[in-house]
Amino acid sequence: MSRDNKTFNLREGAFPIKMDLAIEDIELQNIGKLKDDINANIEISLISNGLFHCEGLIKTVFVDKCHSCLKDIEVNLDFTCNLVIKDENIMMEDSSNQDQTHYQDLEYFDIKQLIEEEVSLNYPNTVKCEGECLEINLSKLEGKNLPFKKIRDLID
Numbered sequence: 295m296s297r298d299n300k301t302f303n304l305r306e307g308a309f310p311i312k313m314d315l316a317i318e319d320i321e322l323q324n325i326g327k328l329k330d331d332i333n334a335n336i337e338i339s340l341i342s343n344g345l346f347h348c349e350g351l352i353k354t355v356f357v358d359k360c361h362s363c364l365k366d367i368e369v370n371l372d373f374t375c376n377l378v379i380k381d382e383n384i385m386m387e388d389s390s391n392q393d394q395t396h397y398q399d400l401e402y403f404d405i406k407q408l409i410e411e412e413v414s415l416n417y418p419n420t421v422k423c424e425g426e427c428l429e430i431n432l433s434k435l436e437g438k439n440l441p442f443k444k445i446r447d448l449i450d
């Protein structure tokens with residue numbers, strides 16, 4: 295489980311930092327369950343003192359429930375991230391207005407936290423089956439009623 299330790303100091307070290315990570319667990323609520331590891335290919339480079347650029351490729355598969363028929367479906371995530379990393383201490387006074395900025399403690403930089411944030415931002419708001427699933431929904435309800443009807447018939 296040594297792969298769990300993904301904290302490092304961005305204030306010192308050689309750049310760029312290239313990482314090929316596999317994350318087995320994620321601490322996000324309200325999204326599906328991880329089916330596979332999160333594969334992240336990340337490169338962090340130094341722009342200037344206290345300013346870093348991060349780009350990468352994040353890929354994973356979740357299992358979630360369809361919003362309308364509640365069937366388990368797979369949610370494939372495959373996206374690129376391209377952002378600027380700054381120290382969390384300057385978050386309040388930062389007026390650069392950049393959209394894609396990730397703030398964190400640079401001395402104890404946790405790459406997992408960045409990846410979790412990116413996954414959460416890229417996770418679909420509504421998870422749905424492909425195509426029509428209202429019909430499936432109806433037939434499922436009818437199917438569900440059948441056993442009860444049978445039991446009732448037996449009691450009668």
Ligand SMILES: [Zn+2]
Pocket residue numbers: 360361362363364365422423427
């Ligand atoms: Zn559905």
